[in-house]
Structures are given as structure tokens and as C-alpha cells.
Amino acid sequence: MTKHQLNPDTWINLYADQLLSYALVRVPERDVAKDLVQDTFFSALKSKENFRGEISEKNWLYLVLRSRILDYYKKRKEVLESDFGTDDDDDDSFDNKGHWMDGKLPKEWSTDNIIQNKEFMQIFLQCKSALKEVQAQVFTMKYIDGEESETICKELEILSSNYWVLIHRAKLQLRSCIEKNWFDK
Amino acid sequence: MINCKESTRLTIKKEENKITLRERIELSFHLMMCKFCSAFNVQNSWINGVSKHAEAHDSFSESEKQDLEVRMKDSTK
Ligand SMILES: [Zn+2]
Numbered sequence: 001m002t003k004h005q006l007n008p009d010t011w012i013n014l015y016a017d018q019l020l021s022y023a024l025v026r027v028p029e030r031d032v033a034k035d036l037v038q039d040t041f042f043s044a045l046k047s048k049e050n051f052r053g054e055i056s057e058k059n060w061l062y063l064v065l066r067s068r069i070l071d072y073y074k075k076r077k078e079v080l081e082s083d084f085g086t087d088d089d090d091d092d093s094f095d096n097k098g099h100w101m102d103g104k105l106p107k108e109w110s111t112d113n114i115i116q117n118k119e120f121m122q123i124f125l126q127c128k129s130a131l132k133e134v135q136a137q138v139f140t141m142k143y144i145d146g147e148e149s150e151t152i153c154k155e156l157e158i159l160s161s162n163y164w165v166l167i168h169r170a171k172l173q174l175r176s177c178i179e180k181n182w183f184d185k
Numbered sequence: 186m187i188n189c190k191e192s193t194r195l196t197i198k199k200e201e202n203k204i205t206l207r208e209r210i211e212l213s214f215h216l217m218m219c220k221f222c223s224a225f226n227v228q229n230s231w232i233n234g235v236s237k238h239a240e241a242h243d244s245f246s247e248s249e250k251q252d253l254e255v256r257m258k259d260s261t262k
Binding site: 008011012013016017020021022024025030033034037038041042045046091093094097098099100105106107108109111114115118121124125128139143144146149164167168171172174175178 | 188189190191193194197198201203221222224225228229231232233234235236237238239240241242243244245249250253254256257260261
């Protein structure tokens with residue numbers, strides 16, 4: 001089997017934009033994504049002796065970035081504890097009897113040919129960024145990266161009851177934001 | 186009988202098979218009677234599918250790249 005090599009001089013031109021786009025789907029702001037890519041290159045340079053050539057340079061850099069993103073989530077989660085919320089908090093989707101509020105009643109959507117639409121994808125990401133940050137984190141880990149809920153709770157050190165409240169809120173807000181900014185237009 | 190808030194909560198929990206048989210039955214009843222939660226149920230699954238395809242298309246500007254290059258060189262000194 002041929003061993004893969006590292007060529008740090010080519011990283012910026014070959015991978016910076018792809019890594020930036022990958023990070024942008026997963027963190028709330030471009031500046032954060034930019035810093036994460038920079039950290040990825042720095043820590044890849046530092047640990048280049050550990051690279052054993054078993055995966056491609058590109059896949060290796062993606063792994064480094066993913067671990068940087070997870071570290072960022074963990075660090076942010078510490079300061080976001082107050083955003084967790086409980087099921088009894090004010091909830092603008094339902095009244096106190098648990099009925100849909102008038103402005104939040106789901107309407108019919110016609111969803112043909114939307115997934116490939118780049119403008120829709122922008123709206124989707126904007127709506128995700130509009131969520132409370134910790135809601136956006138668990139949503140991203142669960143639905144974009146396909147992690148199990150147990151894994152997410154363990155990594156972020158949150159209780160499963162907190163997890164379900166966060167996911168429930170995230171889904172309600174995201175649905176309503178997508179409806180308002182795409183299907184109602 | 187469950188209300189709409191509870192029905193949306195169960196709709197999401199059901200994805201991971203984390204609901205009891207009784208909850209599943211109550212959810213089915215509710216979805217048959219409530220067109221709003223029924224729409225939520227469909228849209229929720231659709232959003233799951235969309236999420237798997239989430240992508241962005243951005244790039245570093247030339248000056249950002251030059252900046253990055255300088256910092257990478259510095260970081261190895
Ligand atoms: Zn309902």
C-alpha cells in the first residue's frame with residue numbers, strides 16, 4: 001500500500017476553502033469558522049510527526065478540523081448553560097394549554113426540488129444560526145453529523161432530559177423560521 | 186389525550202424509538218385528528234433529510250490567505 005504524504009506548503013491553496021465551508025455549516029459565524037481552520041493548520045503542523053500516511057492528507061485535515069469543532073462546542077457549552085431551558089419555560093410555539101399559537105400553526109409546504117437549491121440552503125443555515133447556540137450545536141451534531149443522542153449527551157456532558165428539550169425547541173424554531181423565510185415568500 | 190406540544194415532542198422522540206407503546210398509540214390518534222401536527226410530522230422528517238445535505242460555499246479572500254500563510258510560517262519558528 002502506498003503511504004500518503006503531507007505537503008503543508010500546499011494546504012492553504014488546496015484545502016482552506018473546503019475546510020472553511022465545512023466549518024461554516026457547523027458554527028454560528030464566519031469568523032469562528034476562519035479561526036477553526038487556522039487552528040486546524042497550526043495543530044496539523046505541530047502533530048505532523050504523528051501522521052502515519054494511512055489516510056489521505058485531506059481526510060487527515062478534516063479529522064483535525066472535526067476535533068477542533070468538538071473542542072469549540074465543549075468550550076462554548078460551558079458558557080451557554082443558562083440557555084438550556086426547561087420544558088416549563090415560556091415557549092412561543094404553544095399556549096399554556098399546549099395548543100399551537102396562531103402565528104405558529106404549520107402550513108402546507110411544497111417541497112419539490114428544494115434540496116439542491118443553494119438559496120434554500122442559505123436560508124436553512126441562517127435559520128440554524130438564529131437558534132440559541134447550544135440548540136444549534138445539538139441540532140448540528142444530531143442531524144448534520146448523524147451522531148447518536150447518547151454520544152452527544154456524553155460529549156457535551158448534558159442530561160438526556162436537557163437534550164430532548166433542546167432538540168424539541170430547535171426543531172420548532174427551525175421549522176417556523178424556514179416557513180416564514182422560504183415557503184411564505 | 187395528548188396536546189399539540191406533547192405530540193410534537195413525541196414526534197421527535199419517535200425518530201430514535203425512544204417512546205413507549207402507549208405514547209405511540211396516543212401520537213397516532215392525535216396525528217389523525219390534528220392537521221397541524223400532521224403537517225409538523227411530515228416537515229420534521231423532511232428537515233432531517235435536508236440537514237444531511239447541508240453545505241456552504243465560502244472561500245478565503247486573497248489577503249486572508251496571505252495572512253494565514255504568514256501565520257503558519259511563524260507558528261513553526
Ligand atoms: Zn396537534
